[in-house]
Amino acid sequence: MQNSLVAERVRLPCAGNTNGYPWSFSKCDFDDFSGWADAADAVLQQRGVDLNKYKYTVYLIPPSTCGWVGLGYVGCDGSFACRSWINGDFWGAPQAIAHELGHNLFLGHASAYLPDGQLDEYGDDSSSMGHCCDPRCFSTPQMWQMGWISAQQLDATTFKPGVSKQVWLGSHSAAANAGVRILTPWANGSDPIFLGFRTADGGDKALPATAVKRVHIYQSPVSGTYDAVNSIWRGSLATAGAAWAHSATGLVVRFVSVSNGGANVAVCRKAAPAKETLASCKAGLDNDCNGKTGWADPVCKTLLTAAGLAPPPPPRPPPLPAPEDADGLRLALNRAQRHNLKLSSKLSKARDEAAAKAAEARRWAAAVEQQEGQLAELRVQLEAERRQRFEAQQVLAAARGEGEAAKQDAAALLGQLRAAEAMASAVEGEAACVRGQLAVAEEALGRARGEVERLKEEAAATAARLSATDLVRREAERERDDLELSNQRLRAALAEAEVGGSAAEQQLAAALAKAQQELAVERQRGEMLQAQAALAEAQGRETERMLTEQLRAVQEERNACLAAATRADALLSKLGQHALITRGVD
Ligand SMILES: [Zn+2]
Structure with a gap:
């Protein structure tokens, strides 16, 4: 075949990076098999192979992780490298190569219906664009398409x-x-x-x-x-x-x-309806498409006979040609020879013209070849530009993706920041509230401390008062005892006085009664003081003022008692003098 080349085998490493695209033989993604092809192309170019001379490239790849038999661009208009790949186990299947090249040439698959009515996309065994067998042409529509x-x-x-x-x-x-x-x-x-x-x-x-x-x-x-x-x-x-x-x-x-x-x-x-009529039979039509018309169609024969028509007579044989005489034949021969000469001259003229046209065609072919060379260069440039554009698009898409991700991260961080700010402000509010409560509590504590101090002082004062009250009570008891003693002395004095005159007795009795009355009052008052002291003892801690008043009252009473006692003493002294006088009288 012209313009075709089977290149020597190219060895590639298990992984690499060509034109910025990393690839590996451990995967079978687009970048991988495209990378293998790019790398193989680079090696061939180093060997001096001018790949621009070949429009379609079929890469026979080693047994790989790829799950397909072959792969090819469907439709390749020359604006990019027309590539196809054949997987390791199928190098020996030319049909696979024909199939992928068919895709490059804009062919789809050759399908057929299975017996169960399902469409099998590759089911047409009569085309290399199906999945079957040995190489063969494509289906009739595909042959026409090409x-x-x-x-x-x-x-x-x-x-x-x-x-x-x-x-x-x-x-x-x-x-x-x-x-x-x-x-x-x-x-x-x-x-x-x-x-x-x-x-x-x-x-x-x-x-x-x-x-x-x-x-x-x-x-x-x-x-x-x-x-x-x-x-x-x-x-x-x-x-x-x-x-x-x-x-x-x-x-x-x-x-x-x-x-x-x-x-x-x-x-x-x-036709519709698909059946014969007398008219269709007479017109020689095949409305029911049974392949027969007129008298040859049994349906029509019945219809035509029923209409009273007779079948046409068999065709007459052609008339025999009239025998020609020798002169006529000679004349015909001359005419033929003259005609032959004319034709020969025309033929040589036509040959000259054809030679001139062939030379012109060769010139054109050379020009076309030159233009094809230029075109190939343009294709290479175009492919490089396409590559660059594709790479730029990839970079742009990646950058867009990153930008989008960064935007989302920023939005998420902003959300977190706002939430943190809200939380901080809530915490601040709480702190202010707690600080207020603390101040109130401190104030209350201060007050409580003051209160405690005051209560302590109060307790101390009360204790002091209590001890004072106790002294007062003992004093009163002593006074009472003194009064008792005075009373006994008075009684003794009275008994002595009784011995004296009745007048004196009466005076004495009166004085005694009075003294007794006063003593009872004093006793009563003493008891009251005792009760008050007991009450003061019980209430001591709480009622300072009351205790003070009671104390005052007790003091007043004491003063009164003292006065009474003084009076009583005076009286007793009087009584004693009187008794002495009385005795002196006896
Ligand atoms: Zn296919």
Whole structure:
């Protein structure tokens, strides 16, 4: 093949970093297999391989952690490196390489329905874009998409209902005019139908026997070269007379015969309703698409006979040519020779023109090659720019991510700060409150201390008062005892006086009575003092004033008592004098 190269093996380390992208053979991410390719490219360039000469690059990678058979960019317009990778165990499967290159060339997968009605994306065994087997061509829609066959186009205008069309399908691995594409706008939403005849030629040499010499029917929405869509295999016809009917589009495809390495196929579009009428039979239409018309269609034959019509006579054989005479033949020969001469001169002229055109074409080719070289350089620049842009986008995305994360962190910190501030202010409030309470408590403590001091003083004063009161009480008791003694003396004096005169006796009695009365009063007062002292003893600690008053009262009483005692003493003294006088009288 021209413009292709199988490069020598390149050895790479287990991990590396190419163009700023770290990669490793222990993983299978995009950066890894892209990194392997970048690194391999770098080695080849060092070896002097001009990679710009090759548009598509297939990397055969060692057995790896990658879980795929192969991988390739789907659609590669040349604005970036057209790469595909084949995993270690599949280097020996050219079909895998064809498949990935097919993706580079904008091909989707080749699908088919499983018997249970499920769509298997890779189920079409008739295409390398399926998952099966040995290398083979692509499905008819994919061949048409790539421009490798020029399929005949049928649409609503060129394909009327009730009209059966006979088409010849070249083998699509052997002829360029192969395949049919039928647009079916009358069947709303139904994708176009493709017909292709497959033989074991060219790229289809290893086509499975089950697909060889068959008319294959596919369906695909593909509308152009860069339309990367999946095709669906719908069925195949193996023998002449076999037909495929499609209810969604009303199409009937009939395998008629094999001729010139291709297949004659009748395609028919059912009318609505899909049945024959006298008119359709007379018009030679095939409304029911059973492949037969007019008298050849049993349905029509019945209808035409019932209408009283007779079958057409068999065609007449062509008339035999009239025998030509020798002169006529000579004349014809001369004409032919003259014509031959004219043609020869035309031929040589045409050859000259062709040579001139070929030279021009070579010049053009050289110019094109030069431009292709420039174009390749531009592609390289473009790829580098794309790389840079991609890297810048990555950096930007990373920076954006970091910025976003930092923003979130800052917001979180601000939230924490605010919460901390709120907490601090709450704590401050509490502290102020506690300080207030403390001041109040200190004040109360001071007051309590004062109170304690005061109570202590009070207690001391009370104790002092108590002891004073005790002294007073003892004094009063002593006075009482003295009074008692005085009384006894008075009684003795009285008894002595009784011995004296009755007048004196009467005076004495009166004085005694008075003294007794005063003594009783004094006794009473003494008892009262005792009671007061006892009360003062009981109340001592609490009632200073009362005790003071009581003390005062007691003192007053004492004074009174003293006065009384003085008086009593005076009286007694008088009485004594009187007694002496009386005795003296005796
Ligand atoms: Zn694929």
